[in-house]
Amino acid sequence: MDAFQLLEETGNVPPADDATIDAAVDLVHTAALDEADAAAIVPSIAERRHRRRVGFGGVAATAAAAALVLAVTVPAGHRNPSSRSAGSSTTPGHSAPALLSAATVRLIASRSAEALADSGTAVDTQTETDPSPDGTQVPFGTPYVENVTFSGSNVNYTFTSSTHGEAGVQDTLVNGQEYDYLRQENGQMGWETCPASSSNSLNLPPDPRTVVQAISPSAGLENLGEEWIDGMDLTHLRATTPGLITQPEIVNDLPPVVSLDVWVDSNDVVRQMIWSNGGNAPSHTVFITELQFANLGTPETITAPSGPILQVCFPG
Amino acid sequence: MIYRFKDEEPRPPQVIANAAAANAQYLDRATGGRGVELTDGEALARSLAGDPDVFTMLVRRHGQAVHGYLLRRSNRQTADDLLGEVWLRAFRSRGGYDQVWSSARPWLYGIARNTLREHWRVGTAEADELFEVGHDPWPDIDDRLDAVRHRSALREALGELCSEDREVLLLVAWEHLTPAEVSVSLGIPQGTTRWRLHRARTVLQGRLAGDIPVRSSLPYSKEA
Numbered sequence: 377m378d379a380f381q382l383l384e385e386t387g388n389v390p391p392a393d394d395a396t397i398d399a400a401v402d403l404v405h406t407a408a409l410d411e412a413d414a415a416a417i418v419p420s421i422a423e424r425r426h427r428r429r430v431g432f433g434g435v436a437a438t439a440a441a442a443a444l445v446l447a448v449t450v451p452a453g454h455r456n457p458s459s460r461s462a463g464s465s466t467t468p469g470h471s472a473p474a475l476l477s478a479a480t481v482r483l484i485a486s487r488s489a490e491a492l493a494d495s496g497t498a499v500d501t502q503t504e505t506d507p508s509p510d511g512t513q514v515p516f517g518t519p520y521v522e523n524v525t526f527s528g529s530n531v532n533y534t535f536t537s538s539t540h541g542e543a544g545v546q547d548t549l550v551n552g553q554e555y556d557y558l559r560q561e562n563g564q565m566g567w568e569t570c571p572a573s574s575s576n577s578l579n580l581p582p583d584p585r586t587v588v589q590a591i592s593p594s595a596g597l598e599n600l601g602e603e604w605i606d607g608m609d610l611t612h613l614r615a616t617t618p619g620l621i622t623q624p625e626i627v628n629d630l631p632p633v634v635s636l637d638v639w640v641d642s643n644d645v646v647r648q649m650i651w652s653n654g655g656n657a658p659s660h661t662v663f664i665t666e667l668q669f670a671n672l673g674t675p676e677t678i679t680a681p682s683g684p685i686l687q688v689c690f691p692g
Numbered sequence: 693m694i695y696r697f698k699d700e701e702p703r704p705p706q707v708i709a710n711a712a713a714a715n716a717q718y719l720d721r722a723t724g725g726r727g728v729e730l731t732d733g734e735a736l737a738r739s740l741a742g743d744p745d746v747f748t749m750l751v752r753r754h755g756q757a758v759h760g761y762l763l764r765r766s767n768r769q770t771a772d773d774l775l776g777e778v779w780l781r782a783f784r785s786r787g788g789y790d791q792v793w794s795s796a797r798p799w800l801y802g803i804a805r806n807t808l809r810e811h812w813r814v815g816t817a818e819a820d821e822l823f824e825v826g827h828d829p830w831p832d833i834d835d836r837l838d839a840v841r842h843r844s845a846l847r848e849a850l851g852e853l854c855s856e857d858r859e860v861l862l863l864v865a866w867e868h869l870t871p872a873e874v875s876v877s878l879g880i881p882q883g884t885t886r887w888r889l890h891r892a893r894t895v896l897q898g899r900l901a902g903d904i905p906v907r908s909s910l911p912y913s914k915e916a
Contacts, residue, residue: 379849379896383850383861383865384865384866386846386866387760387862387865389760389763389764391759391760392756392759392760392763392771392772392775396759396775397751397752397759397775399775399776400776400778400779401748401751401752401755403776403779404748404776404779404780405747407780407783407784408744408745408747408748411744412742412744480742483741
């Protein structure tokens with residue numbers, strides 16, 4: 377054995393205990409979570425759960441350092457319970473609402489667009505409310521409900537109920553070809569299509585996935601905290617300047633946006649949005665749209681209809 | 693593609709943050725958000741972009757190595773106590789990590805070294821009075837060397853090295869770093885590293901001549 381080998385041999389030491397490594401992991405995790413809190417970056421489900429269960433025991437030095445981190449980033453009394461929404465539970469203990477940075481908002485929009493570009497489902501519920509004599513808003517008719525399945529650029533829409541009698545209607549977009557399943561002149565339901573070569577279309581509803589384009593820094597999104605909705609731990613964001621939202625996907629031909637709430641999951645992907653348009657004179661009608669995404673990444677099969685298809689086109 | 697800085701390119705914080713965010717977005721697309729193990733640089737980019745989970749992956753990946761570094765230069769209690777502090781410092785200073793480095797380990801060893809030196813410096817005032825030891829951690833290493841064969845010759849030879857030369861030699865012998873990685877860890881030019889390594893080897897060879905054979909060149913686990 378030469379001197380260098382001897383020197384190498386003296387470097388052989390027993391490994392650290394798992395608890396020692398775990399303590400370092402917990403310490404760094406806590407620091408990372410608090411940095412994310414301070415930056416109003418959306419924390420993940422795993423992190424939030426981790427934070428609830430992680431204590432500051434273990435090595436005395438690491439515990440003291442962790443306490444120092446918390447003291448620096450979260451002043452005492454600065455953590456407030458966040459808002460609540462119907463059908464959800466909110467976890468207190470998050471920082472007071474803070475505006476998300478423009479980079480974070482763009483990151484959410486980008487990640488959402490990427491996740492939604494794959495496959496999944498969406499439920500789009502639209503409700504109109506009108507002012508009652510006592511000044512409160514009351515629903516008008518029954519909600520317009522649109523169930524959407526998407527896979528890449530292919531989209532299928534079915535309408536389960538609506539104020540205007542769209543129940544049973546189905547629209548499908550397959551490989552750029554539009555199909556519309558609706559009641560024909562003979563009273564029977566049947567398929568219509570407009571040739572892809574035509575400059576016209578069937579005027580299918582807008583793809584609900586495009587709505588995430590409205591998630592922009594101009595909305596002034598603030599983080600209201602975590603909420604448990606439909607079995608998911610989501611982060612609730614609310615627009616502080618909804619009037620500045622100008623994206624046509626959300627404004628459409630409706631009055632200006634007066635509120636926008638967004639819920640994102642641990643991957644910063646939008647899972648639910650609720651926004652409202654209107655409420656001002658002269659009609660004071662409020663249009664409330666609720667959009668929920670689910671089954672993201674689950675393969676969906678969307679095929680062109682078979683059988684007789686009537687060729688119809690509308691200008692558009 | 694992953695954005696990488698050229699060595700001579702200035703890196704204002706916003707540029708680094710933007711690059712980190714762009715890299716994180718790229719990696720999300722490239723990996724589908726999961727399933728592919730990130731390199732150290734990619735993980736640090738994601739961490740800088742606001743992903744609080746990913747840095748703990750680095751702790752799992754390199755925790756034992758960093759602990760080993762500390763243990764080889766101190767003792768079990770000190771290594772256990774300082775491990776968390778090293779990782780906290782690494783997390784806070786991760787903005788200074790250069791994406792061109794293929795492994796975070798040399799960078800982490802540099803942080804561990806500074807943490808250890810600070811630990812010894814703080815302990816010096818009390819320790820000097822009681823035990824007459826200085827801020828150099830060598831006494832603890834010396835104790836451990838007593839347990840191996842040829843201990844006296846090796847101990848004396850290492851003891852004659854200045855602390856800078858000794859650290860270069862031990863980073864190669866104990867942490868199996870290449871001279872290039874030693875340069876990253878110590879923040880010194882590669883030429884300086886190679887010179888210190890040469891000098892350490894010469895001293896070692898001179899002291900141990902006729903006692904323990906010394907190779908004409910030190911083995912490296914990787915090419916520089």
